[in-house]
Amino acid sequence: MPLIDISIAAGRTPEQLRALIHGVHRVAEDTVGAAPENITVIVREVEHQHWARANTTIAERNRSS
Template identity: 35%
Template sequence: MPFVTVELLEGRTMEQKRALAEKVTEAVEQTTGAPKERIHVFVKDIKKDEYAPSGIFVCDK
């Protein structure tokens, strides 16, 4: 604790995700005072055929 879950539309590179996890961890550390070793980040890909904004899947747009 704290736990952070980031859901992203698939397509980001591992390099972007590394930077994301690092920067988000820093943001949480600085604003909550939690030590880095207690911050857990999850980065999850959401596939284009499982996300439907306005009821239409991204893969169909």
């Protein structure tokens, strides 16, 4: 029973998120033979001011661009 937990920066459209869920679900079926009804996909959207790499948030990087 795969549980696939995805964290992604906020800002994608509902259609993009749906396509992501679909693609990840399909890969889980194809690669590990998981039954579709046993696959759980969680997508967590993280606000840009709450996501940092190298001590700089996405919001800060976007402001400096």
